[in-house]
Amino acid sequence: MSAVDITAVEKPPEPPRGWTKARITGHVLLALWSLLGLGLVWFLATSWNPELIQKYAPGYFSGIAITLKLVAISCVVGALLSIPLAYMRMSKNTILSAIAYAYVYFFRGTPLLAQTFLIYYGLGSFRPQLEMVGLWSFFREAFNCAVFAFALNTAAYQAEILRGAIESVPRGQWEGAASLGLHKLQTLRRIILPQALIVALRPYGNEVILMIKGSAIVAIITVYDLMGITRLTYSRTFDFQAYIWAAIFYLVMVEVLRHAIEWIEQRITRHLRR
Amino acid sequence: MESVWTLLSWGPDGWSDNIFNGVLVTIALAVATLPVGLAIGFLIALAKQSKEPSLRLAGNLYTTIFRGLPELLTLFLVFFGAQIALQKLVQLFDPTGTVEVNAFVSGMIALGVVFSSYASEVFLSAFRAIPHGQYEGGYAVGLTKNQTMRLVVLPQLIRIALPGLANLWLILLKDTALVSAVGLNDILREAGVAARVTKHAFLFFGYAALIYLVLAIISSFGINAIERAVGRREASR
Numbered sequence: 001m002s003a004v005d006i007t008a009v010e011k012p013p014e015p016p017r018g019w020t021k022a023r024i025t026g027h028v029l030l031a032l033w034s035l036l037g038l039g040l041v042w043f044l045a046t047s048w049n050p051e052l053i054q055k056y057a058p059g060y061f062s063g064i065a066i067t068l069k070l071v072a073i074s075c076v077v078g079a080l081l082s083i084p085l086a087y088m089r090m091s092k093n094t095i096l097s098a099i100a101y102a103y104v105y106f107f108r109g110t111p112l113l114a115q116t117f118l119i120y121y122g123l124g125s126f127r128p129q130l131e132m133v134g135l136w137s138f139f140r141e142a143f144n145c146a147v148f149a150f151a152l153n154t155a156a157y158q159a160e161i162l163r164g165a166i167e168s169v170p171r172g173q174w175e176g177a178a179s180l181g182l183h184k185l186q187t188l189r190r191i192i193l194p195q196a197l198i199v200a201l202r203p204y205g206n207e208v209i210l211m212i213k214g215s216a217i218v219a220i221i222t223v224y225d226l227m228g229i230t231r232l233t234y235s236r237t238f239d240f241q242a243y244i245w246a247a248i249f250y251l252v253m254v255e256v257l258r259h260a261i262e263w264i265e266q267r268i269t270r271h272l273r274r
Numbered sequence: 275m276e277s278v279w280t281l282l283s284w285g286p287d288g289w290s291d292n293i294f295n296g297v298l299v300t301i302a303l304a305v306a307t308l309p310v311g312l313a314i315g316f317l318i319a320l321a322k323q324s325k326e327p328s329l330r331l332a333g334n335l336y337t338t339i340f341r342g343l344p345e346l347l348t349l350f351l352v353f354f355g356a357q358i359a360l361q362k363l364v365q366l367f368d369p370t371g372t373v374e375v376n377a378f379v380s381g382m383i384a385l386g387v388v389f390s391s392y393a394s395e396v397f398l399s400a401f402r403a404i405p406h407g408q409y410e411g412g413y414a415v416g417l418t419k420n421q422t423m424r425l426v427v428l429p430q431l432i433r434i435a436l437p438g439l440a441n442l443w444l445i446l447l448k449d450t451a452l453v454s455a456v457g458l459n460d461i462l463r464e465a466g467v468a469a470r471v472t473k474h475a476f477l478f479f480g481y482a483a484l485i486y487l488v489l490a491i492i493s494s495f496g497i498n499a500i501e502r503a504v505g506r507r508e509a510s511r
Contacts, residue, residue: 007510026321026329033335109444109490111451114462118483121469122476216344220455225346240358243351247343254342 010142017126024133040244058235063229064249066143070218070225071211074147078154084157090166100159107156113217115153120145120221146218150211157207165200166192198268209254216250226250280479281472289468289478296464297485303381303450303460308443310386315393322394323401333394340391346452349384353456356380381453389446396438400431433504440497444490451486460487 017023037154088100107115123130123139132137138144169192177187219228233239284290286402321333340348364371404427412422454463465482469475 020326022324022326022329026324026326028330029321029332030328033332106483109448110486111448113451113454114479114483114486116464118479120475121466121477125474125476171334211359213342213344216346217452217455219346227344230347234354240354243347243354243394246347247351250344250347251339251342255338258342269386 016268019076039182044241044244047239049233053239053241056229056237057235059224059229060249061243063224064253066223067212067225067227067253070143070147070150070215070223071208074150075208075211076155077147077151078158081150081151081155082162083160085155086162086166089159089163104156107153108160112149112153112214113220116146116149116217116221119149119215142158142218142221146215146221146223150215153214154207154211157210158204160205161200161203162196164203165196168199169195201261201265205257209257211252212257278312278474278477281468281474281477289464289472292468293461293464293478293485296459296461297489298449299378300450302461303378303385303458304447306378306451307382307385307389308490309445310382311389311442311446312439314386314390316397318390319397319401320396322398335392337394340387345384345388345449346455348388349381349452349456352384352387352479353377353380356383377453377456377458380456381458382451385446385449385453388449389442392442392445393439396435396442397431399438400435401427403434404430410444416488434441435500436497436504440501443497444493447489447493448486484506 073105085100085103088096089104090098119139120142123145127136140147173191173195174187177191183189215225216227218225220232222228224232226246226249230242233242280287282288282290318333318336321329322337324330324333343351353375357373360373360375364373369459408426408430409422412426413419415423450460451462454466457463461482462479465478469478472478
């Protein structure tokens with residue numbers, strides 16, 4: 001036997017892919033999706049009205065800006081609030097950890113819409129007291145109430161994310177740092193957080209996405225975010241494309257964010273890949 | 275001025291009976307959505323773990339779209355979109371006919387679609403946790419594809435997927451509050467009516483929030499019981 005024979009032996013060709021049931025179903029479903037997509041494009045093309053677009057497009061862009069502003073402010077404030085919360089939740093003091101647990105349980109166990117109503121409509125019951133401390137002008141604005149409710153809500157979720165991430169770092173890391181003579185704050189900043197934030201990145205990203213999606217409900221309390229503008233446009237024009245455009249904008253925002261987070265995760269875990 | 279307890283009492287002066295009707299609507303909506311969402315979610319998960327690329331793409335499109343849209347927008351798309359579509363359909367046969375879309379049904383569709391897209395991800399990761407040998411073992415003892423799925427894979431799948439699904443149930447319970455925006459008389463809307471009539475907004479919205487909290491606590495007791503039952507079956511194997 002010579003070496004030539006071995007090269008002459010080829011891999012048998014792949015068996016032809018038949019039209020199995022799964023393949024037929026897949027193609028039918030894809031056909032349905034593309035029909036739906038074409039239908040949407042056709043709908044948007046036929047109902048294209050330059051006057052309407054010119055009149056309402058600026059509103060949509062300011063709506064997107066308000067949505068992003070709302071989410072950005074409440075996420076940052078929520079992140080700041082979540083640090084003491086997570087600390088309380090992890091502390092050995094039972095009273096502190098019980099308070100933090102109750103806070104987190106309340107905000108995670110009730111609908112965001114109910115919390116927003118509780119603050120926007122409910123704080124009106126305390127108008128004299130709020131006027132006395134000079135906070136009424138803040139809570140009179142629907143946007144401020146929404147930011148307040150969202151920040152409290154996301155603080156609860158972010159505290160849980162932070163706690164989970166910090167607890168996911170093995171105890172040996174704390175002990176190792178302590179034996180090197182680092183004090184607690186140094187350990188946290190230089191050893192624990194860099195490892196914990198890798199774990200926390202994806203849940204944080206999901207939380208921001210949930211906030212963008214959740215922010216649509218502020219339209220109900222008369223904030224003109226993207227959803228609010230959409231409702232306004234629909235109530236004036238009775239043109240269904242108002243909702244289609246909103247759907248497109250939300251999808252684009254969420255997908256861009258999702259891919260950005262995936263990219264960051266790829267970047268910061270390069271040292272873990274082999 | 276009436277006292278708080280009169281406002282929260284049952285009967286003509288109190289609002290608890292009205293809000294209790296809202297509780298029933300909320301529970302009915304969540305319970306009606308659950309099986310639909312689970313069934314669709316399971317089918318989507320099957321599609322996404324199939325070897326056929328076109329089927330995978332179709333399933334992934336579904337999750338991408340319905341996980342990316344805000345729940346409230348999905349609800350409005352279903353509510354107004356179905357209204358317009360049905361109206362056009364009816365007018366083909368009867369030019370003067372009008373249709374009203376039921377808020378309950380559109381809430382069920384919208385929440386079901388959102389639930390199923392999240393559930394499909396839970397099922398998918400559960401599918402990935404089941405070793406290939408389980409399927410091969412099933413085929414080796416002469417079970418058909420369907421039998422392997424039903425008798426071998428599914429019992430393990432449910433056990434793995436249960437915590438994720440329990441989480442989704444709690445999210446579903448909270449998301450039902452959105453249907454108050456399309457006029458269904460759930461807890462939040464009844465509380466809103468009471469708040470507007472009595473001008474005690476903080477009291478009634480706080481009451482509504484506490485009811486949601488109680489529903490969540492009851493659910494987690496139920497979930498724990500189910501998890502124990504499923505876990506016991508594994509232990510006795």
